[in-house]
Amino acid sequence: MSTISLPQRSRIVSPTSIVQLEYPPQAPLPKLQSATDTTSTWTRFVLLSDTHAGIFPVPDGDVLLHSGDLTRRGTFRDLSRTMEWLYALPHPVKIIIAGNRDFGLDREWYNENWKHTGYHEKPEPPEPISELLTGPRAVAANIIYLRDEEYKFRVQPEGHEWSVYGSPLSPNFRSRVRAFGYDELDAEESLTVLHITSSTSPKLTQGRDAPALAAHLTRLRPRLHVFGHIHEARGAYVHLWAGGEDPRSQNASQIGDTEGDNAEEETVPAGEQTVFVNASNWPAGPNATRSGEPVTVGGPGVQPVVVDLLD
Template structure:
């Protein structure tokens, strides 16, 4: 596991910039720059430029319709050529199994987050679904977004209990996924709470073991565990929670 407490992690195929400050240009034209954020909770932050902006959930604090509209509009206003987001446990209005809003309001909200204006602005909301995106130089990336998280603190959206539900959620992730957005961390990877507990999902860790093509995994949820690492196989893992670290994590991946 390649990890570092400073500002930069680096291998032949990946560079990760962890703290605010000067961000050097991409290593070359044959690299893709990902701007990784999570757990913005209705806050708006200045973001660095990049090819693809990734938001790993908890767009809002209270999960209201108004908050979700504001968060989506903020993301849509960003200049990144492609922007991808998922929900988190705070984004309760987007969970069809909760009754925080009426059925009519829910249907209107789902139409809102999938509306043509966002698609035309290349902002994509994913809910247990895949998306293939293409950069300006023609590199394609296969992305999957999973808002689910193991029950951790009280009620919330997209939460599951026990290994059976966890396995059902994690089996939805296709084997050809190259970039994974999940709200929950995997177990034992940037998931340690302030009380020293590993709050990540064991079933997600098991699934990650067979996702051989996955080169970047971005998540959040456990704010105090924000950080990044690169494993021996070259996969970059980023807990991009902004509540404790109000700056984006930059990940450059070589195109191959």
């Protein structure tokens, strides 16, 4: 599959979606309200991934989605730090999945491999770890933890019903120590929040993708597909399904910007579309430095991605 390389944009705008990749800290553009159709509303999704126990400012929104790697060492201490941060955020819906670094959440894998992680002197019990994600404090903080399952919700009682499918799985790469790995996958559900995406968005995965998922995304065509895992490929693009072409990156250039093109905004025409987002907040590759200085987790170039979708 061929790919294209376009300059990194701060925003991608279409009639039914607005993606903000970079904005003043805690000050993204406000949600639009339709001037011609007062019955139409926008839902704001704030996207995180690969935070690795880092803590940083997160803009407000209707829905928070975290697509995995909540921890760096896979320990209870790391997860507790992350969950205390997420508990305190004001979003009315907070949906999270695990990732390959969240060792203790994949119990079958962990029981066999905890010695090989390099961070665990003895195995940690599962109950305190599960309590952080599904216990009373998590429930009170509007946390929804998904593991290969679907969740339906409305932001407003009479509003649009959203359906989210979350999976922590990612394909096994060589022999690296990793939780939630697989060799083959047959998925029949709607794929919306994953730790790694399919080969339908190669420039957002740097070629380390999950080909078995590609056909399902093409068939299901979700409004929003969020993932992470490949830190150096953080970015987004909006794919129009008309014309029969496979999705490919029209944003998140990881090779080099187009000379002389300094536009902040990419415009996408109307049509059936999917917003693909690699929401990694860990600085790497072209986002590792800014003006010669190292970027911290969640900092410039790796901020939470803000996506507004027209209901």
